Amino acid sequence: MHIPDGFLDPKVSVGMMSVAGAALAFCFAKVKEVVTALVPAEALATAGQGAGNLSGRLRRVLTPAGEKLIYKMGMVASLIFAAQMFNFPINSGTSGHLIGGVFASVILGPFAGAIVVAIVLTVQMLFFADGGILAIGANIFNMAVIASFGCYYIYYWLKKYLPEWFSVAVAAWASVVLASFACAVELGGGVIIPAMVKVHAVIGIAEALITLALVNIFRTMRKGEE
Amino acid sequence: MKKLFFVAILVAVVAAFFASANPDGLDFVAEQLGFAGRAIERPGLPYTVGVLGVFLTAGIFWGVGRILKLILLLILILVCSSPVFAARPLVTDDYGTVELGKYELEAGFNAVGFLSQIKRGMAPNIDLGLEIPYNTSAVSGLADLVLHGKWRLKDFGEDEGVTVRVDAKLTNGDAARGLGSGFLDYGLIMILSKKLGGLASHFNLGYVVIGDAANSVTDDTFVYGAAVENYFQNGIGLGAEIVGICCQIRTTANLQLCARYQASDSIRFDAGYSMALTDNSSNIATGGLTCAF
Known part of the structure; x- marks a missing residue:
């Protein structure tokens, strides 16, 4: 579903860049809040770090749990990159590959998930x-913002009423269909929409599995290590 | 957690052989509805080296340096390092500028011809340079000159800092004979130098506006480079870099390995070999020297 250059109207390209940029900036801010903590400068100075800082000031530092999350993001990103290579x-002569958006957001949460897909x-x-x-x-809007960030909330909502595995599968299927719908609209809509959605409704089943x-x-791998 | 990284590598290696030749969903629809021809194809790295992508994506989160260090540990043995400069034959630039009033001359050759560059420190944190390429291969003659201006914005510490460089490629070369493009290009390049685990690392990212107004949208190019280098106590230095360009019609990448020998305070000899990672770039060997006065 990677849109190549030449398909999009330049106005749409620029517009989508600003939308995707704004969404990512919001996600970055959210993740930054999670992985860092505000610590008074004196506490750092006594711990031997950040000496010479003005007293009474707060400084942002990476927490151990935050560092762990960043490592985890790297893991998920490389796994998605590798899995996306499988076509x-x-x-009817087409092929599909994983988007991985729902996988990323189910494991990491919606904000970190969107960033991971955007980096891939x-x-x-x-x-x-x-x-x-x-x-x-x-591309970032379709696969990171819609498929990863947006579809996390489908999973989140379904999970309240349905078994977890089923919510993951439905959200994953919906992520492909919705991303293809968004992609078709960006390409100009019209006849492209039914054509794209039809093909991706099938690809979505593989995404879900x-x-x-x-x-x-x-x-299971996480459990084995903890 | 590390196990998963190895799973990713394994998947990437296996996937490289099992990629389906069928067009993906979007390409399929584009073909059906007849707008597939509008796509601008540009060659990039083939997915057979997808493992590189696994390292890259993980590397962005792990800190690019740690990954580069892992790879380079195979080549380099860490010894106490002396001051380093990402000069010839590395294409990736470092953050440093030539000292006020001093000159630095670089001269080298490769299969295409000779390349010399002279730089002068104009202010404590600004230098100006002129690149003079002289081709000797198929056509011989002076090619387009390039002017550089470097402004060191911030020093973080010893051998660490941020610099911005402005380039302008002139149009003096004979375009009809293939010695120049006939267009005035200008670019802005951000340079970051940082010590990562004892290794001097340099990262470049820039945007070059190609003067060809008719094709400017497709030709304007991102340039990137990442280099690591280390000097040993006996004056021998080793370095490696990945450099390339990325524009709407092509993506290239080269991996260069190089060795340098600091003969005296003012003279340094070097040799490098650049391997093409994409099929639209080529392997090229180079040698030369740098002197400061």
Whole structure:
């Protein structure tokens, strides 16, 4: 679903860049709050760090739990990058690959999840020529903001009424369909919308299965180490 | 947690062989509805080296330096290092500027021709440079000159800081004979130097506006570079870098390994070999010297 350069109207490209940029900035701020803590400068000075600071001032420092979360984000990002390379064939001559948005947000929460997917997309765009440079805003919006951040709330809401595994599967399926819908609208709408949604409704089933498997693998591996 | 990273590497290696040749959902729809031809294809790294991507994505979170260090530990043995400069033959620039009133001359050659550069310190934190490329391969003659202006914005400590560089490529080369592009290009490059685990590391990211107005949207280019280097007590230094460009019509990447020998305070010899990571760039060997006066 990586939109290459040339598909999008330049106005849409620029607009999507600003929307995606704003959404990511919001997610960054949220994650920063989680991984850091405000500590008085005196406490740091007595601990041998940050000596020479004005007293009474608060400083932001990375907490041990925050560092752990960042490592975890790196893990999830590399796993999604690797898993996205698997192109599985779908009937009628097309193929699909994992987006991983729901996997990221179920494991890491919506804010960190969106950042992880955005980083994966940026690496693919810069080094692997997958997805256009001007289209990066649209791609981040579809796969990070909608599929990861947005669909986390589908999972979150469904989880209240349905078994967890089922909520993950439905959210993963919905993430592909909604992202393809957004993608079709950005490309100009019209006949593209039914065509895109139809193909991706099938690809979404594979996304749901792979996401379930990945979430299970991740959780069992975590348990084994704790 | 580390186990998962190895799972990712394994998946990447396996996936490289099992990627389906069928177009993906979007390409499929684009073909059906007849707008597939509008896509601007640019070559990039093939997914057969997808493992590199796994390292890159994890590296962004782990701190790029730790990953680079891991790879380079195979090449470098950490010894107490002396001051370092990302000069020839590395393409990646360092944050340092030439001392006020002093000159630095770099001269080197490769398969394309000779390349020399002279820099002068104009202020305590500003230097100006002129790059003079002279081609000797298919066509010989003076190619387009490049002017550099470097302004050191901030020092974090010894061998660490941030610099901004402005480049302008002139149009003196004979475009008809392939010695120049005929366009005035200008670029802005941010340079960050930082010590990561005892290794001097330099990161460059810039944007170059290509003077060709007709194709400016597709030609304007991001340039990137990341280098690590280390000097040993006997004056021998080793370094490695990944450099490339990324624009709408192509993505390139090269890995260069280099060795340098600091013969005296003012003269340094170097040799490097640059390997193409993408099929639209090429392998190239280079040698040269740098002198300060």
